């Protein structure tokens with residue numbers, strides 16, 4: 001026995017205060033002085049159920065929280081080089097690594113514009129074509145995580161520039177490819193080859209890109225047509241319900257994507273890209289080999305000495321070269337939209353059509369249908385001219401072009417000091433060519449012109465054939481719609497948690513209602 005005044009002690013000892021006021025140290029707990037009621041819930045069964053229930057809830061909530069916490073996403077990568085007629089561009093795409101069969105959404109991670117001209121311009125110095133790619137390729141090595149390098153597919157697709165070089169000089173074209181392949185094999189990626197895309201592939205993959213990025217394919221929505229204007233070729237691709245394949249089988253591409261069948265009309269016009277079209281328009285004006293031409297598609301006051309040999313170098317115009325022209329000619333501008341349209345119309349042949357309906361040059365085209373995404377040079381040119389707004393009526397577009405073309409050249413240069421002079425001098429021609437190609441060539445009317453959206457990119461990825469090409473080669477668009485679980489993961493975890501909670505409450509309520517011991521009145525002791 002010790003004398004104590006509320007000094008704290010530690011278990012297994014207890015202090016009990018006697019009526020005299022003295023404290024005793026004891027190993028037995030003191031009786032609880034005021035506890036008179038025995039709670040009916042304090043039975044072994046309820047305590048066990050409560051403990052198990054609490055553990056179950058904590059476990060479920062922990063699982064739900066852990067399962068839904070954002071995990072560090074791992075990605076896979078693919079690289080495509082677009083070797084165009086005017087330049088080469090490199091695109092890196094990425095998609096979530098853990099999705100089955102690579103079905104996660106593919107997005108553009110990075111793009112790089114190769115310095116200099118397109119690879120077809122290195123016909124006489126092929127090794128330089130390979131070297132030209134080094135800078136962008138070295139940057140790609142940094143952009144793709146090292147551990148993914150060896151499994152990252154690398155493709156090079158060449159378009160109209162190499163198509164023309166191949167037509168003109170297939171040996172030179174082969175040498176350019178050899179040089180380019182050698183250069184690309186020197187990088188740590190999985191190089192899958194370099195090749196020329198057919199015009200049909202270019203058109204069809206551009207259509208796949210636009211509709212993939214817009215989520216139209218997965219959702220089975222009505223598709224958007226694709227209008228691509230390059231430097232040396234142009235493509236039109238769309239789904240038309242009135243397209244009878246038997247009338248022109250060579251324009252048909254059929255796809256089965258996400259369980260839907262598509263019968264796509266597509267055509268690529270070689271030489272009708274904006275650079276080659278300009279050469280054709282100039283060739284038309286220099287048929288007789290004059291020393292000076294007054295070109296309505298160039299601004300008043302524009303004056304440049306140009307060489308006949310350079311103008312007629314391309315296979316798109318070489319057959320029309322005038323006999324014994326002077327070495328150079330003076331290219332001057334008149335700035336007249338209507339007259340420019342007349343010149344541009346001359347590069348199309350509207351007179352022969354062996355089908356029920358044609359666009360131009362005796363090429364079949366079914367009736368236009370739906371909306372269209374117009375990209376590449378369609379966008380560059382119309383963006384510069386401030387004419388990308390789909391709500392601008394066709395008549396207004398023509399008026400604005402007429403006023404732009406009529407603006408004196410010195411004024412244009414003053415107003416746009418940062419823009420490349422070559423582009424600047426050609427916007428009047430390019431704008432007029434675009435409007436003429438769309439309306440006279442493809443038969444867009446004032447009404448259907450409003451269905452054209454001039455686009456550069458969709459949701460952060462550039463519009464163009466490269467993404468569609470990679471999706472196709474890596475089988476990333478399944479033919480059949482994948483079987484999805486009825487609930488997303490988060491929904492599944494929530495439903496399980498809520499159901500478990502409800503069951504727990506139900507068990508407690510059942511015990512309370514049906515076990516007689518639970519209903520007992522408080523017991524006074």
Ligand SMILES: O=P(O)(O)OP(=O)(O)OP(=O)(O)OC[C@H]1O[C@@H](n2cnc3c(O)ncnc32)[C@H](O)[C@@H]1O
Nearest residue numbers: 084085086087159160230231232233273376377380
């Ligand atoms: O498909 P192909 O015919 O091979 O051609 P490409 O791949 O070189 O064609 P692009 O889409 O890269 O470019 C189309 C044209 O637009 C031109 N271009 C690029 N940027 C431009 C800009 O800012 N303003 C005007 N024109 C531009 C470029 O010189 C080409 O003539």
